[in-house]
Amino acid sequence: MPNVRFLLTGDTSLSAEFGNEISEEINAQIRAFTIALEKSGIAGIVELVPTYRSCMIHYDPGVVTYAALTKQLEGVLARLDSVAIPPSDVLEVPVLYGGEEMGPDLAFVAEHAGLSEREVIDIHTSTEYLIYMLGFTPGFTYLGGMSDKLETPRLKQPRVKIPAGSVGIAGKQTGVYPIDSPGGWQLIGRTPVKMYDPKRETPILPKAGQYIKFRAIDRAEYDEIAAAAEAGSYVCRTYPRGEATK
Amino acid sequence: MSITVLNPGLLTSVQDAGRIGYQQFGVSVSGVMDPRAMKVANILVGNEDNEAVLECTMMGPQLRFDVDNIIAITGGDLGPTLDGQPVANYAALAVRAGQTLRFAALRSGCRAYIAFAGGLDIPPVMGSRSTYMKAKIGGFEGRKLQKGDVLGFRAPKADLPNLDQRRTAPEFAPQQEYAVRVLMGPQDDLFTPAGIQTFLSETYVVTNEFDRMGCRMEGAVIEHVNGGDIISDGIAFGAIQVPTAGKPIIMLADRQTTGGYTKIANVITADFRIIGQLKGGDRVRFVKTDIETARAELLAERDALRKLREALDPAPKSEPKKERGFFKNLFKK
Numbered sequence: 001m002p003n004v005r006f007l008l009t010g011d012t013s014l015s016a017e018f019g020n021e022i023s024e025e026i027n028a029q030i031r032a033f034t035i036a037l038e039k040s041g042i043a044g045i046v047e048l049v050p051t052y053r054s055c056m057i058h059y060d061p062g063v064v065t066y067a068a069l070t071k072q073l074e075g076v077l078a079r080l081d082s083v084a085i086p087p088s089d090v091l092e093v094p095v096l097y098g099g100e101e102m103g104p105d106l107a108f109v110a111e112h113a114g115l116s117e118r119e120v121i122d123i124h125t126s127t128e129y130l131i132y133m134l135g136f137t138p139g140f141t142y143l144g145g146m147s148d149k150l151e152t153p154r155l156k157q158p159r160v161k162i163p164a165g166s167v168g169i170a171g172k173q174t175g176v177y178p179i180d181s182p183g184g185w186q187l188i189g190r191t192p193v194k195m196y197d198p199k200r201e202t203p204i205l206p207k208a209g210q211y212i213k214f215r216a217i218d219r220a221e222y223d224e225i226a227a228a229a230e231a232g233s234y235v236c237r238t239y240p241r242g243e244a245t246k
Numbered sequence: 247m248s249i250t251v252l253n254p255g256l257l258t259s260v261q262d263a264g265r266i267g268y269q270q271f272g273v274s275v276s277g278v279m280d281p282r283a284m285k286v287a288n289i290l291v292g293n294e295d296n297e298a299v300l301e302c303t304m305m306g307p308q309l310r311f312d313v314d315n316i317i318a319i320t321g322g323d324l325g326p327t328l329d330g331q332p333v334a335n336y337a338a339l340a341v342r343a344g345q346t347l348r349f350a351a352l353r354s355g356c357r358a359y360i361a362f363a364g365g366l367d368i369p370p371v372m373g374s375r376s377t378y379m380k381a382k383i384g385g386f387e388g389r390k391l392q393k394g395d396v397l398g399f400r401a402p403k404a405d406l407p408n409l410d411q412r413r414t415a416p417e418f419a420p421q422q423e424y425a426v427r428v429l430m431g432p433q434d435d436l437f438t439p440a441g442i443q444t445f446l447s448e449t450y451v452v453t454n455e456f457d458r459m460g461c462r463m464e465g466a467v468i469e470h471v472n473g474g475d476i477i478s479d480g481i482a483f484g485a486i487q488v489p490t491a492g493k494p495i496i497m498l499a500d501r502q503t504t505g506g507y508t509k510i511a512n513v514i515t516a517d518f519r520i521i522g523q524l525k526g527g528d529r530v531r532f533v534k535t536d537i538e539t540a541r542a543e544l545l546a547e548r549d550a551l552r553k554l555r556e557a558l559d560p561a562p563k564s565e566p567k568k569e570r571g572f573f574k575n576l577f578k579k
Contacts (some may be wrong), residue, residue: 005452007432010512011540015432022477049269049480051504056269056480061541062548134272135478135504138381143479179362180274198371204271243357 001077002029006070012046012061016073017054022144026053027132029080031209031220036076036083042166044069050208051133063237090128090211092237093176094165096222097121097189104226105186109152109169121216123147124188128211128241129174139178139196139204143212146174165191167214176212189214193236200232211241248315248367248399251391253308255349257458260366260385260397261499263296265374269503271500273383275483276376279357279458279499280522282547283321283417287361289555290318290412291339292403297374298368300360300391304525306349307391311341315402316363316409322418322523338363338412340405352539354420355523364401379458380500412558417519423449423529424520428486428511429540434475436508437488441469445510446534448505450494454526458500460487467492470508478506484513484521486532496521 005017016033019026030050030108037048037057044063049056059069067121098106098117129143138190146169154170159182162168166177178195191214195205206212217225228234251258263284276417278284278301285295300307306324318338319326326333327348333339335358341347349358368375368386377385386395406412434442450465474490481487485497487507496513497505498521513521514535524530 008429008512009432009480009509010429010484011514011537011544013480013482015479015480017432020477035543047267047269049503051479052477054479055496056482058266058482061544065541066537133478133504136272136502138271138273138383139267140272140472196381204273206524208270 001080001212002033002051004077006073009056011066013056013058014066014070015054019053022052022132022174023144024130024144027130027144027209028035030055031088032080032083032085034209035085036080036119037073039083040072042069042072059184079239086203088209088211088241089238090213090241092239093191093193093204093212093214094217094221095125095189095191096219097124097167102190102222103167103188105155105168106188109150109186112152113149115149120150120188123150123214124174125214128213131206131208131210133208134204134206137179137181139206141175141195141206141212142157143173143175146172147204150174152186154184155186158182162187163190165193165195167191182236192222192229193234194229197229197232205236227236247396248311248313248402251307251393251395251397252310252346254391254393254395255302255307256305257303257330258307258391259301259377259379260298260368260375261301261377261430262298262375262417264499264523265372265378265384265503266377268372269480272379272503273372273381274503276384276458277374277499278359278522279375280321280359280519282519282551283357283359283522284361285551285553286336286417287318287320288358289551289558290320290336290414291316291361291363292406292559293361293363293365295551297361297365298385299362300366302349302358303359304352304356306358308346308348310346311343313343313399313402314404315341316406317341317347317397318361318412319358320361320417321358323353323416324352324358325350326358334413334521336414336416338406338409338541339422340409340511355418356525357523362399362401363403363406364399367400368397408558413562418523423531424524425533426520427514427517427533427535427540427543428536429514430534431513432479433508434510436471436476437510438469438471441508442449442466445488446493446532448531449569450532452524452526452528452530452531456524456526458498460498460501463494463496463530465493468494468510474508476506477509478504480501481505482512484515484518485509486511486513496524498522514540514543516540516547
């Protein structure tokens with residue numbers, strides 16, 4: 001059973017803290033806990049917010065007290081191993097890499113790493129990245145597992161506007177900008193998929209605990225997917241983690 | 247259509263109790279800054295507690311009504327007038343088509359709330375009518391109101407029963423110094439005892455950097471054990487972040503869903519009505535309390551609002567025996 005601290009965060013929420021580091025193991029525990037809580041039917045829970053190393057639980061104190069809730073949470077933790085946790089799935093995200101329009105910093109990232117642009121793309125598309133959490137802006141993913149070889153510092157001066165769908169690198173991190181936003185990331189490509197679409201039934205595509213794998217595409221496929229995404233008809237491929245990719 | 251915005255004021259937006267269930271996707275809760283004021287305004291016009299309202303900031307909007315409706319204005323006093331005549335806050339008002347609502351000047355507090363009987367015709371996005379302006383989500387086209395905007399009412403009412411009784415004493419009282427009650431944590435253990443002492447004994451002044459995301463405060467530096475950075479985790483409304491520099495920031499409706507600064511304490515729900523009305527120059531002292539007191543205050547507030555609603559719109563009578571049995575089951579542990 002994981003060693004969890006319960007901390008007060010005001011009078012209508014608490015933090016269940018699983019540790020003080022960023023690790024796949026802690027993240028897996030939090031994922032299991034969140035799933036177990038959703039199945040538990042504990043009265044009074046309003047919302048769950050999983051993050052790197054803790055899960056914030058919003059509750060209604062008119063329905064359950066802090067003391068009664070933490071007791072029930074301890075019960076869930078004690079039984080965690082017996083809860084069926086579905087295997088994580090992988091979200092495949094198509095990306096058009098490089099070029100002045102889509103990936104203006106790919107050349108710089110390659111030069112900084114002492115690699116060719118092709119090698120950067122091969123390394124970037126070879127990893128299944130764990131989504132530790134979403135935050136900062138709707139649909140923004142904090143991804144783990146990027147190869148050290150691609151580590152590149154942020155821009156000295158951030159761009160005023162980075163288009164939605166831009167795929168970038170900043171320090172050890174990689175990710176996708178879900179909406180237009182200023183930013184200092186090195187942009188290596190762009191996905192035609194809408195990570196955030198307010199018109200869609202599930203407006204935000206990625207989920208904490210899922211994995212993301214990038215797949216390199218060409219301009220023709222980019223335009224095709226972009227049109228389908230605009231029409232709301234494109235569905236990203238997902239597959240269970242561990243399944244061999246084609 | 248029902249109201250035309252002749253002048254949007256400083257910052258007027260459609261807000262309700264907030265967008266619940268989507269913080270895990272990075273979507274901020276948003277919603278009103280002073281939830282109690284919203285609920286009272288809605289109760290006065292016969293709406294559900296959390297019906298969407300217009301939140302007006304410091305300089306209120308100028309709105310022309312194109313249909314009749316009943317409204318109520320609560321929160322801070324922005325000096326409301328109807329066709330140039332002052333009208334009461336915390337009272338249901340019958341507004342006729344052709345009349346113009348304006349706000350003369352800020353007299354107290356920071357934000358006023360206008361509730362409209364029958365609610366506003368704004369499509370909910372992810373379950374809420376609140377506006378999250380940074381990501382252009384929800385409310386009126388995802389933004390603050392602008393001149394020329396036209397909003398609709400869902401079910402306007404020309405009249406309400408007992409209109410002249412639908413009023414209550416104004417609830418926002420300006421103070422020289424606001425005592426804001428907090429629960430310590432979650433990262434109070436990352437501050438020295440001296441730091442905690444400073445936080446709970448000094449007066450902090452709201453700077454001019456305050457908005458719907460947060461309130462930056464000026465005052466004595468709060469001492470950390472080892473800097474103000476943490477691995478990013480969740481942030482509740484009223485959380486008090488203290489970055490390494492040592493000055494507190496109260497996190498509010500449009501706060502980001504996760505943050506990497508130490509949080510020394512969190513304001514209790516019963517005192518959201520204070521922090522939702524703070525503006526530059528306001529003086530605050532933080533007072534430590536416990537979870538039992540905080541919960542009692544929260545439930546007392548709910549009770550007061552329920553009593554107000556029952557006084558204005560009594561529920562139809564039902565068979566006493568049946569009623570007792572029903573409630574008995576509800577309270578069973």
